[in-house]
Amino acid sequence: xxxxxxxxxxxxxxxxxxxxxxxxxxxxxxxxxxxxxxxxxxxxxxxxxxxxxxxxxxxxxxxxxxxxxxxxxxxxxxxxxxxxxxxxxxxxxxxxxxxxxxxxxxxxxxxxxxxxxxxxxxxxxxxxxxxxxxxxxxxxxx
Numbered sequence: 484x485x486x487x488x489x490x491x492x493x494x495x496x497x498x499x500x501x502x503x504x505x506x507x508x509x510x511x512x513x514x515x516x517x518x519x520x521x522x523x524x525x526x527x528x529x530x531x532x533x534x535x536x537x538x539x540x541x542x543x544x545x546x547x548x549x550x551x552x553x554x555x556x557x558x559x560x561x562x563x564x565x566x567x568x569x570x571x572x573x574x575x576x577x578x579x580x581x582x583x584x585x586x587x588x589x590x591x592x593x594x595x596x597x598x599x600x601x602x603x604x605x606x607x608x609x610x611x612x613x614x615x616x617x618x619x620x621x622x623x624x625x
Contacts, residue, residue, distance in 0.1 A: 485548065487548045487549055487550055488549045488550070488565075488567060489549070489550045489551065489552070490549060490550070490551040490552075490562075490613065491551070491552060491553075491554035491555075491560060492537075492551055492552070492553060492554065492560050492611060493553070493554045493555060493556060493557045493559055493560040493561075494536065494553050494554070494555075494556035494557060494560075495553070495560060495611060496536070496537035496540060496551050496552055496553040496554075497537055497553075498611075499551060499611055500514070500537075500540060500542065500551070502587045502588075502609070502610070502611075503542060503544070505583065505587060506580070506583030506584045506586065506587040506589075506609075507544045507569075507580050507583055507584070508544065508579075508580075508583075509542045509543065509544045510542060510543050510544075511540065511541075511542050512541045512542065512543065512548075513539070513540060513541040514537060514539070514540040514541075515537075515538050515539050515540070516534065516535055516536060516537060516538055517529060517533045517534050517535075517536055517538045518534030518535060519538075520538055530556070533553075533556065536553040536556055537551070537552050537553045538552060538553070539551075539552050540552065544569055544580075545569075545571075547569055549567070560611055560612055560613075561612065562611075562612050562613050562614060565614075566606070566614040566615065566616050567613060567614070567615050567616070568615075568616040568617075568618065569615065569616070569617050569618070570618055570619065570620045571603075571617065571618070571619055572619070573603075573619060574602060574603035574619055576619075577595065577603045577604075577605070577617045577618060577619050578595060578603070580617050581595045581605050581607060581617045584607040584609050584615060584617075585607060587609065587610060588609070588610030589607040589608060589609040589610055589615075590607065590608045591605070591606070591607055592606040592607065592608055592614065593605050593606040595617070600621060601618045601619055601620065601621040602619050602621045603618060603619040604616070604617070604618040604619075605617050605618075
C-alpha cells in the first residue's frame with residue numbers, strides 16, 4: 484500500500500509546484516483548482532476568491548508521490564513534527580536535489596555528507612518551511 488504525504492501550503496501551492504519542478508525535477512501529474520471542481524462546496528465553506536487556488540495536486544520525484552493543496556490560504560504554512568525523506572540511487576542525484584532546494588531559497592540544516600547509516604545524507608528546510616532529508620540508501624548498522 485503506497486504512503487503519500489499530503490502537504491497543505493496554505494495558499495502557496497502553485498509556487499511550491501513550480502519550485503519542486505525546478506529544484507527536484509518533480510513531475511506534476513494532476514492539478515485541479517477549486518473553480519474546476521465538478522462538485523460545489525457547501526455555501527460559506529470557502530472564502531471569496533478561492534476559485535483559482537489549488538484544490539488538489541499530485542506530484543512525484545522519481546517513484547515518490549506526494550499530494551498538495553492550497554488549504555485555507557492563510558499564507559503561513561507550518562510543518563512541525565514531520566520530515567519528508569527522499570532516497571536517491573547515488574550521491575550525484577542526492578546532491579542535485581539538495582543543491583536545487585538550497586538554490587530555491589532553502590536553508591541547510593545538515594550539510595550533505597557521509598554518515599554511519601548512509602554514504603550521502605543531508606537535510607534542508609525549503610523556503611516554504613518543509614523539512615527534507617535527502618539520502619542514498621546504505622547498509623544499516625547491524
